[in-house]
Amino acid sequence: MKQIISLLFVFWTAVSCTQSKKQAGNVPVSVDNIQYSKGYTIERHSDYIVAEIHDPWDMTRILQRYLLVDRNKDIPAGMPKGTVVRTPLRNIVVYNSVHSSIVELLQAADNIVGACESRYMDTPVIRELLDKGVIADLGEATAPNIEKMVDIGAEVILASPFRNAGYGPAEKLGIPILECADYMEATPLGRAEWLRLYGLLLGREELADSIFRATESNYLSLVKLAEGVEHRPTVFSEKRFGSSWHVPGGGSYMAHFFKDAGADYMFADLSGAGSTPLAFETVLDKAIHADIWLIKYNQSADMTYTTLRTEYVPYENFDAFKNKRVYACNTAFVPYYEEFPMRPDYLLKDLVWVFHPELLPDYTPRYYKKLTE
Numbered sequence: 001m002k003q004i005i006s007l008l009f010v011f012w013t014a015v016s017c018t019q020s021k022k023q024a025g026n027v028p029v030s031v032d033n034i035q036y037s038k039g040y041t042i043e044r045h046s047d048y049i050v051a052e053i054h055d056p057w058d059m060t061r062i063l064q065r066y067l068l069v070d071r072n073k074d075i076p077a078g079m080p081k082g083t084v085v086r087t088p089l090r091n092i093v094v095y096n097s098v099h100s101s102i103v104e105l106l107q108a109a110d111n112i113v114g115a116c117e118s119r120y121m122d123t124p125v126i127r128e129l130l131d132k133g134v135i136a137d138l139g140e141a142t143a144p145n146i147e148k149m150v151d152i153g154a155e156v157i158l159a160s161p162f163r164n165a166g167y168g169p170a171e172k173l174g175i176p177i178l179e180c181a182d183y184m185e186a187t188p189l190g191r192a193e194w195l196r197l198y199g200l201l202l203g204r205e206e207l208a209d210s211i212f213r214a215t216e217s218n219y220l221s222l223v224k225l226a227e228g229v230e231h232r233p234t235v236f237s238e239k240r241f242g243s244s245w246h247v248p249g250g251g252s253y254m255a256h257f258f259k260d261a262g263a264d265y266m267f268a269d270l271s272g273a274g275s276t277p278l279a280f281e282t283v284l285d286k287a288i289h290a291d292i293w294l295i296k297y298n299q300s301a302d303m304t305y306t307t308l309r310t311e312y313v314p315y316e317n318f319d320a321f322k323n324k325r326v327y328a329c330n331t332a333f334v335p336y337y338e339e340f341p342m343r344p345d346y347l348l349k350d351l352v353w354v355f356h357p358e359l360l361p362d363y364t365p366r367y368y369k370k371l372t373e
Contacts, residue, residue: 027045028043028044028045028050029044029045029046030043030044031043031044032044032196034193034196035189035193036185036187036189036190036192036193037182037185037190037191037193037194038054038059038185038186038190039053039054039056039181039182039184039185039190039194040052040053040054040181040194040197041054042196042197042200047069047073047076048067048068048069048076048079049067049068049200050065050066050067050068050080050082051065051066051068051197051200051201052064052065052066053065053066053179053181054181056161056181056184057163063161063179063181064082064083064178064179065080065081065082065083066082066083066084066085066176066178067079067080067082067083067084067085068085068087068200068201069084069085069086069087070086070087071086071087071088071090083176084176085156085176085178085201086155087200087201087202087203088108088111088201088202088203088204089108089111089155089156089201089202089203090111090155090156091111091113091152091153091154091155091156092108092111092112092113092114092154092155092156092157092158093112093113093114093115093116093138093144093149093154093156093157093158094112094114094115094116094157094158095115095116095117095141095144095157095158095159095160096116096117096120096141096159096160097117097120097121097122097123097126097337097338098160098183098337098338098341099158099159099160099180100112100115100121100123100126100338101121101123101126101335101338101339101342102195102198102341102342103158103198103202104123104125104126105195105211105342106195106198106199106202106204106207106208106211107204107207108202108203108204109125109126109129111202112126112129112135113135113136113152113153113154114135114136114137114138114148114149114152114154115130115135115136115137115138116138116139116140116141116144117140117141118130118135118137118138120337121338122335122338123335123338136148136152141159142168143168144170146169146170146173149170149173150173154173154175155175155176156175156176156177156178157170157175157176157177157178158178158180159177159178159179159180160179160180160181160183161179161180161181178201180194182194182341183341185253186251186252186253186256186273187253187256188219188253188256188257188260188344188347188348189215189216189219189344191253191341191342191344192212192215192216192219192341192342192343192344193212194342195208195211195212195215195342196208196209196212211342211343212342215342215343215344215345218345218349219260219344219345219348222260222261222345222348222349222352223260223348225352225359226260226261226262226352226355226356226359227262229262229356229359232262232263232264232355233263233264233291233292233355234263234264234265234266234287234289234290234291234292235258235263235264235265235266235290235291235292235293235294235355236265236266236267236283236286236287236290236292236293236294236320237254237258237293237294237295238294238295238296239295239297239311239312239315240280240283240312243279244277244278244279245277245278245279245280245282245283246275246276246277246278247267247270247275247276247277247278247283248267248270248274248275249267249270249271249272249273249274249275249276250265250267250268250269250270250271250272251271251272251273252272252273252274252275253273255267255268257344257347257348257351258351260348261348261351261352261354261355261356262352262355262356263292263351263355266286266287266290267286267287280312280314284314284317284318287318288317288318288319289319290318290319290320291319291320291323291325292320292325292326292327292354292355293318293320293321293325293326293327294326294327294328294329294354294368295308295326295327295328295329296328296329296331296336297328297329297330297331298330298331298332299330299332300332302328302330302372303328303330303371304371304372304373305321305324305326305371305372305373306373308321308326308371309321324370324371325370326370326371327354327368327369327370327371328368328369328371329367329368329369334366334367336367340367346366346367347366347367349363349366350365350366350367350368351368353365353368354368
């Protein structure tokens, strides 16, 4: 009996030690301080890094866990469950223009081998590589050319996740699909801080941190510049599309921009962080006396008050239209969508100029300009 107890004790001790070693192997050496972003965390272990992406629709859940391992080293034992990603990333497929421009910003465009929705990619370097065929056109993100993706040796896909949506046949390729949920961040600096994660993935940590810190400094300086203004103009944005006007909610990304730039958003009381479709009459009733109207559009010629009125005559009822205080951004000619996600200081400076031109008297706006007759 004593021998049996002794053997059981030895066995229990051995199992406990093994479990302790496994647990110790999963204890991070350090955890990165993510200051603004709510969507991801970084844990650094001795021979791998754990990047966890939170589910933006349920922040109590993990959307994905990625285990980043140096591509020149063996895959370590004892890692937690997750998708192994070899870093720095090579042979990248991008599903949208935003992430192609992020890769280019971090000086890694040569690692992109394929792209979806290529017609929307206007970053000069990416456009040139597409036109030369160096980056393969893989068609639509909803139905990419999987055969071509295999032929070009794709090793990883950068894609934006959507609620209750998968990636179809691409999920069967056996390569990591990195779910880039940066667009779901509620604050400008929160989204911009994802640059640090992309820097880690691309082997450009130092560069990414440098760009983010410069962005943060510029952004906070502009916030400080605008916070002491005596008058805060009222503002509303976008325009009617079809039968609805999609209005950003009071907790939205754009609402944060308006506040930080020293303006009062007319729909600040509209709940939610996304956009809500409203009837034109509802928007008119709420924003008819707003000081400033901001519009984004994509056309071969710049919009004027005449063309805006021709598009929909009731627009002329807004005070901002009558008083000639409509500012517009033609995304056909400026890289608005490619730049501002990681450089929100660029957009904030434009908005401070729009709302308080006296604060930036010598500034030439990057995106927005006043409509002409």
